[in-house]
Amino acid sequence: MLVLLPPSEGKAASGRGAALELGSLSLPGLTAAREAVLTELVDLCAGDEDKAREVLGLSEGLRGEVAKNAELRTAGARPAGEIYTGVLYDALGLASLDAAAKERAAASLLVFSGLWGAVRVTDRIPSYRCSMGVRLPGLGALGAHWRAATASVLPEAAGSGLVLDLRSAAYAAAWKPKGETAARTATVRVLYAPTRKVVSHFNKATKGRIVRSLLTAGAAPGDPAELVEALRDLGYEVEAAAPARAGAAWTLDVLVNEVH
Structure with missing residues (x-):
């Protein structure tokens, strides 16, 4: 099972660890593309601060993020699972998983990023600011x-x-599964059960809890249909139907009765 996660806008401080080693990151086929983004981002932020803020879409209150980006090559690096924070990652609670679940997380979680493309939660990265929309x-x-x-x-x-x-x-x-891979892909919507409307803030928390539940239980569904059964076994209310055409991803609706 491969779980694709978004990053978080807010990030923990880099700390005082050793600096980034770009070539040590997972998915080495992305190294050249990472180097290209890193080089331009560092040069941009080391130059005209106002232009950098405009390009990155940062408010005046986030001016310090520009200086942080300018030092990315020398800043301390920490595991990505410690850098990313926010609602989804709080609910996922990587640090409090048992040893077996942490191993599963290291093998199955992939966090997408405007700067790195995608990284494992064990990859050591510095704190940064660069969204995919840049x-x-x-x-x-x-x-x-x-x-x-x-x-x-x-x-x-x-x-x-x-x-x-x-x-x-x-x-x-940044990546859309196609063909046979798409047929093994499931996306999740979180709906408020009484109205069947998509929820926003609680959407992230529920997704974090789903991932934690799967990791803790050691569930290993091999396809979307098996995922539906695994989630139901874990106590989630799930509605799903196979896609109408071959080679399309499944959409699973997880119903919740609370939105706070």
């Missing part, structure tokens, strides 16, 4: 940049098992 002056739109880079790398990472895609739309643009 358009860098030299490289252009990051979504398109990463689509080209991930086209051959991600299908290999997905292997022959289930792909559970929990990314937001902006990060889903």
Whole structure:
């Protein structure tokens, strides 16, 4: 099982660990594309601060993020699972998983990123600010940049098992499973049961809890149909139907009765 996650806007501080080693990150086929984004981002942020804030879409209150980006090559690095914070990651609670579940997380979780493309939670990265919606002056739109880079790398990472895609739309643009891989892919919507409306904040928390439940239980569904059964066994109310056409991803609706 491969679980695709969005990053978080807010991130923990880099700390005082050893600096980034770009070549040590998982998915080495993305190294050249990572170097291209890193180089342009660092140069941009080391230059005109106001231009950098405009390109990155940062408010005046986030001006310090520009200086942080300028030091990415020398800043301390920590496991990505410690860098990413926020609602989904709080609910996932990587640090409090038992040893076996942590091993499963290391093997199955992949976090998408405007800067790194995609990283494992064990990959050591510095704290940064660069969303997938950014358009860098030299490289252009990051979504398109990463689509080209991930086209051959991600299908290999997905292997022959289930792909559970929990990314937001902006990060889903970086790689869209196709063909046989798409047929093994499931996306999740979180709906408020009484109204069948999509929830927002609680959506992230529920997705984090789903991943934690699967990791803790040691569940290993091989395809979307098996995922539906695994989630129901774990106490989730799930509605799903096979896609109308071959080679299309499944959409699972997880129903919740609370939205806070």
